[in-house]
Amino acid sequence: MLVLLVFVLPKIVFRNFPGPAPDSYLYGNVKYVPKGGFPAWLLARQREYGEVFQVWLLQTRVIVLSNADDVRFVTAEMNFPKSDGFVSGLSPFLGDGLLLIDNNRHKAQRRAIAARFNQDFMKDLHLHIEATMASFVQILDRAADEGSVLDFDAEITKFTLNVICRSAFGSNTDFLNREDELPSLVDAALRHSAKYLVHARYTWWLGKLAAPALFETAHKVHEFVLDMIRARRSESELARDERPVDLLDIFLSVPGMDNNYVASEVSTFLFAGHDTTSHTLAWLMYEVVQRQDIMHQIQKEVCETVVLKEGENGFPWPSFDQVRQLDYLNMVWKETLRKRPVTATGTYRVITDDVELPGTKTKLRKGTEVLIPPYLIHQNERYWYKPEAFDPLRWTRENSLGRHPYALQAFSSGPRNCIGQIFATHEALVVLAVLFARYDFKLACPPEDIMEFHSLTMRPRLRRQSKLQQHKGAQTYLPVRVFRKSSKA
Numbered sequence: 001m002l003v004l005l006v007f008v009l010p011k012i013v014f015r016n017f018p019g020p021a022p023d024s025y026l027y028g029n030v031k032y033v034p035k036g037g038f039p040a041w042l043l044a045r046q047r048e049y050g051e052v053f054q055v056w057l058l059q060t061r062v063i064v065l066s067n068a069d070d071v072r073f074v075t076a077e078m079n080f081p082k083s084d085g086f087v088s089g090l091s092p093f094l095g096d097g098l099l100l101i102d103n104n105r106h107k108a109q110r111r112a113i114a115a116r117f118n119q120d121f122m123k124d125l126h127l128h129i130e131a132t133m134a135s136f137v138q139i140l141d142r143a144a145d146e147g148s149v150l151d152f153d154a155e156i157t158k159f160t161l162n163v164i165c166r167s168a169f170g171s172n173t174d175f176l177n178r179e180d181e182l183p184s185l186v187d188a189a190l191r192h193s194a195k196y197l198v199h200a201r202y203t204w205w206l207g208k209l210a211a212p213a214l215f216e217t218a219h220k221v222h223e224f225v226l227d228m229i230r231a232r233r234s235e236s237e238l239a240r241d242e243r244p245v246d247l248l249d250i251f252l253s254v255p256g257m258d259n260n261y262v263a264s265e266v267s268t269f270l271f272a273g274h275d276t277t278s279h280t281l282a283w284l285m286y287e288v289v290q291r292q293d294i295m296h297q298i299q300k301e302v303c304e305t306v307v308l309k310e311g312e313n314g315f316p317w318p319s320f321d322q323v324r325q326l327d328y329l330n331m332v333w334k335e336t337l338r339k340r341p342v343t344a345t346g347t348y349r350v351i352t353d354d355v356e357l358p359g360t361k362t363k364l365r366k367g368t369e370v371l372i373p374p375y376l377i378h379q380n381e382r383y384w385y386k387p388e389a390f391d392p393l394r395w396t397r398e399n400s401l402g403r404h405p406y407a408l409q410a411f412s413s414g415p416r417n418c419i420g421q422i423f424a425t426h427e428a429l430v431v432l433a434v435l436f437a438r439y440d441f442k443l444a445c446p447p448e449d450i451m452e453f454h455s456l457t458m459r460p461r462l463r464r465q466s467k468l469q470q471h472k473g474a475q476t477y478l479p480v481r482v483f484r485k486s487s488k489a
């Protein structure tokens with residue numbers, strides 16, 4: 001009887017709603033979704049069933065939305081809360097940080113953090129990027145001189161983790177050149193979280209069985225951060241006044257927050273602040289190396305608009321203000337966020353009232369879970385002309401006129417949108433300006449050998465891994481060759 005109620009009945013009741021029939025009563029629709037291919041699988045269903053359709057994630061019915069008016073309603077107008085499945089799946093690692101905290105507590109927490117996430121903070125960020133760039137340039141120079149192949153995605157991920165760690169703790173980390181336990185711990189915590197998120201939809205203990213190392217790894221990151229917090233709490237006022245403000249200072253200044261809360265917030269920023277920016281940069285590289293016209297246009301803009309100076313560390317360095325003049329590069333960045341949104345499957349929300357969605361006129365009952373995948377919205381022809389094309393010029397002022405303001409969902413929308421989008425954009429433009437001023441890049445494999453691989457975020461990945469890599473458990477993500485430009489700027 002219980003089996004009938006839980007596994008069978010709901011699927012019969014909702015059988016007339018658009019969407020694929022469940023493949024099995026136990027797994028719903030997820031049994032045949034290719035590993036890492038959930039966004040593309042959803043897109044194929046959207047093409048078949050339209051802008052609103054249902055899928056069964058194990059026993060949960062989830063309504064997938066890709067109409068921008070529906071998205072505005074759910075994220076901005078109603079700001080429906082994040083679903084339990086999403087929150088409990090990620091909370092072993094991210095705890096009560098901004099990404100997962102409930103709506104009631106979110107407002108005050110976000111306001112307190114946002115107030116100090118200001119221009120001065122961004123100027124310090126600029127310095128952290130410069131310090132990290134000094135190490136990155138060494139690695140790229142070496143790859144260029146040796147003619148070796150570089151895994152751009154792996155290196156740029158170390159880069160962005162280093163920048164966010166320096167911004168978080170004001171530390172002098174150098175993950176690109178020095179062995180450190182933290183990057184592998186964070187990476188492991190993310191991989192285990194992705195597994196836990198899927199399996200915990202059955203029950204938490206199945207999640208625990210699927211990702212046994214998650215709790216230990218998350219605990220280690222947490223302990224590392226707690227040590228930093230304790231040291232910071234005992235810091236003298238004089239020492240504090242003499243150094244720039246970092247994220248830890250910001251979190252510690254939020255009223256009424258204990259050490260565990262601060263540690264959750266740091267873990268949240270470590271995750272959200274590096275894994276997203278790095279893979280977007282890798283996708284941008286992947287797109288641009290296939291389009292010499294775009295690469296040359298970027299190089300031309302960087303050389304003409306920005307007076308690149310040899311910085312102290314011996315590489316061309318744009319000033320803070322010069323970064324804002326890189327209009328074309330910014331368009332290439334936005335187009336990458338559109339075509340390859342790394343948070344491809346997006347946000348899960350739960351509807352808390354019976355409603356009718358304004359765009360598609362779909363009626364949803366209180367308690368229904370919805371999913372808002374940027375990957376689908378960004379391929380919706382209603383908003384994007386030839387969505388499959390990589391075309392930075394769709395972002396000129398003229399071409400953007402009249403576009404639906406919610407058609408770009410890379411950073412989500414409404415009160416729970418990305419707090420770090422200015423941070424990410426500044427970091428990306430600086431890195432790209434330096435890279436394209438100093439080097440040419442070529443893909444070291446045929447473009448079709450690179451596939452989209454989605455776990456918590458969507459990254460590029462080499463389709464055919466060598467036997468040796470498989471044996472060592474290492475993956476190659478984006479192999480590129482680097483060439484020094486004959487004239488640097």
Ligand code: HEM
Binds near residue numbers: 098276280346415
């Ligand atoms: C290309 C880079 C980035 C992309 C595409 C991105 C995307 C997103 C998206 C889609 C969300 C909403 C998630 C949801 O609804 O569940 C989000 C939230 C968030 N992001 Fe980002 N992000 C990026 C960079 C960053 C950076 C650099 C930081 C930190 C410095 C950051 C910190 C956060 C935080 C804390 C939240 C939760 C905000 C809240 O609920 O108030 N992100 N991001």
